[in-house]
Amino acid sequence: MNTERPNSGAWPGSDISYRALFEQSALGMGFVRFADSRWLDVNKAFCQILWRSREDILSLSCPELTHPDDVGLDALPFAQMARGELESYSVEKRFLHKKGHDLWTRVTLSLVRDAAGNADYAIAILEDIRDRKAAEQALAESRQQLEAERAWLQTIVDTIPTGLIMLDEVGAMTLENAEWKRTWAGNALLNSVVDYESYKGFRPETGERIAAEEWPCAISLKQGVRTRDVILDIERFNGTRGTIVVSSAPLRNEAGRVVGAVAANMDISELRAAQTKLQEADRRKDEFLAMLAHELRNPLAPISTAAEMLKIVAHGDARVGRASEVISRQARHLSALVDDLLDVSRVTRGLVMLNREIVDLGAVIDSAVEQCRPLLASKRHSLVVHAGGSHPQVNGDRNRLVQIVANLLNNAAKYTPEGGNISLAIHADASRAWIEVEDKGIGIEAALLPHIFELFTQAERTADRAQGGLGIGLALVKTIVNLHGGDIRAASGGPGAGSRFTVSLPLAALQ
Numbered sequence: 001m002n003t004e005r006p007n008s009g010a011w012p013g014s015d016i017s018y019r020a021l022f023e024q025s026a027l028g029m030g031f032v033r034f035a036d037s038r039w040l041d042v043n044k045a046f047c048q049i050l051w052r053s054r055e056d057i058l059s060l061s062c063p064e065l066t067h068p069d070d071v072g073l074d075a076l077p078f079a080q081m082a083r084g085e086l087e088s089y090s091v092e093k094r095f096l097h098k099k100g101h102d103l104w105t106r107v108t109l110s111l112v113r114d115a116a117g118n119a120d121y122a123i124a125i126l127e128d129i130r131d132r133k134a135a136e137q138a139l140a141e142s143r144q145q146l147e148a149e150r151a152w153l154q155t156i157v158d159t160i161p162t163g164l165i166m167l168d169e170v171g172a173m174t175l176e177n178a179e180w181k182r183t184w185a186g187n188a189l190l191n192s193v194v195d196y197e198s199y200k201g202f203r204p205e206t207g208e209r210i211a212a213e214e215w216p217c218a219i220s221l222k223q224g225v226r227t228r229d230v231i232l233d234i235e236r237f238n239g240t241r242g243t244i245v246v247s248s249a250p251l252r253n254e255a256g257r258v259v260g261a262v263a264a265n266m267d268i269s270e271l272r273a274a275q276t277k278l279q280e281a282d283r284r285k286d287e288f289l290a291m292l293a294h295e296l297r298n299p300l301a302p303i304s305t306a307a308e309m310l311k312i313v314a315h316g317d318a319r320v321g322r323a324s325e326v327i328s329r330q331a332r333h334l335s336a337l338v339d340d341l342l343d344v345s346r347v348t349r350g351l352v353m354l355n356r357e358i359v360d361l362g363a364v365i366d367s368a369v370e371q372c373r374p375l376l377a378s379k380r381h382s383l384v385v386h387a388g389g390s391h392p393q394v395n396g397d398r399n400r401l402v403q404i405v406a407n408l409l410n411n412a413a414k415y416t417p418e419g420g421n422i423s424l425a426i427h428a429d430a431s432r433a434w435i436e437v438e439d440k441g442i443g444i445e446a447a448l449l450p451h452i453f454e455l456f457t458q459a460e461r462t463a464d465r466a467q468g469g470l471g472i473g474l475a476l477v478k479t480i481v482n483l484h485g486g487d488i489r490a491a492s493g494g495p496g497a498g499s500r501f502t503v504s505l506p507l508a509a510l511q
Helices: 016-024 042-051 055-057 070-071 077-081 130-158 178-184 216-221 269-313 318-348 362-376 398-414 473-483
Strands: 028-033 039-042 088-096 103-115 119-128 163-168 173-175 200-202 227-235 241-252 260-266 357-360 380-387 393-396 422-427 432-439 489-490 499-506
Touching: 016 103, 039 055, 042 055, 042 103, 042 119, 070 077, 070 088, 077 103, 077 200, 088 241, 103 130, 119 241, 130 173, 163 178, 163 216, 178 260, 178 380, 178 432, 216 227, 216 241, 216 260, 241 269, 269 318, 318 473, 357 362, 357 398, 362 380, 362 398, 362 422, 393 398, 393 499, 398 422, 398 473, 473 489, 473 499
Parallel strands: 380 422
Antiparallel strands: 028 039, 028 119, 088 103, 103 119, 163 173, 163 260, 200 227, 227 241, 241 260, 357 393, 422 432, 432 499, 489 499
């Protein structure tokens, strides 16, 4: 042990009672001389903390025991204390284990003055803080790991083409992705409490402002319920307008308590604009069809009249008679096309009105067959009607019901090679009447079958079907059937296997 002591009377080490207290203290205690920073005495706890013997410690100065990177931490305050300018100070630093390990400690030095009041030596209190430092290190590493995972998660969510945010239980935004920011054009609410009043959203049908509590993420957070596909017109933070569809869901902890919410939005502004353009184009198309049909109808009457007059003045001239017949036939065909155009324009604009009455479907079948007989005869088709004495009654428009059956028969005649077989059947059960038209014609391709009732849909034209129509007959049939509360279905085995159309209508007693 170093026997060089401070000035006589200031050193308590020789006091027996003090010595016992000094050695039994659970805190590391020592005395260090200002002159050369050497240790004068240390207790047992001090040695245990530094994993060194007393002799080893007393043979070294304080800087020699300190980790090289930490020597500068107490150089200035130690010098100030030696000059009597500082009474005490504390510092966290590393001492060196004999085998080179770092020993984290907290050292508190207090100034001891001699009888004359001059700085004599310092009392050092040493605390072992390795466990705390290890915990702090683990916490720091954990935070780094969390930050890395958060950055990784952010990278992932930023690749999602749907806007995404996550809120905590008080509405603070804890996550938002790039698409959300793009949608809202500079949303600056990241890591702040969400002020729903700052979101400018409107009901698309009325343009009224959406209240704060009506926002989907607010509903999920406050009411704990999901929202699905809420469409909102919005005014972005840069003043532009757009349309989004939003869905949200609450986030719950293990106890089931709502602790946050997640919301996803998709910007459908471009889709909505495209839909608007399509609707406008569709409206203009309907107006054009109506105008075209009316304009085409005007010259048909004089053309038909002129054709009949040609017959009268032909005076047996076969060529004039044939020309007159061609003009009349083509005028009738054109008139039928114009009627279809007028019908489709009325249907697409919702102008079709039904003159309802109790109608005998047997009489409807007779009238439709009579209308189609010239076409059937010209194509030398064989038509078989299976009525079985059934005369079901429906509440409907007689002329429109005849149009349904006539269009189906005409369609069968056009798509059946010359000399083909067509059948027409009618029957009823307890609630519905059924009309079925079946042919052995060219059939319907599987790819076309789901679209057969769509406007302007046609099978591929063949040489014998050069005047097959505009592809609106079946669309009209479906619309009229639906207006009667009925249903129509098409079936075919494919090309060359013929086709079958089945109409179902509710009986009059059930309407």
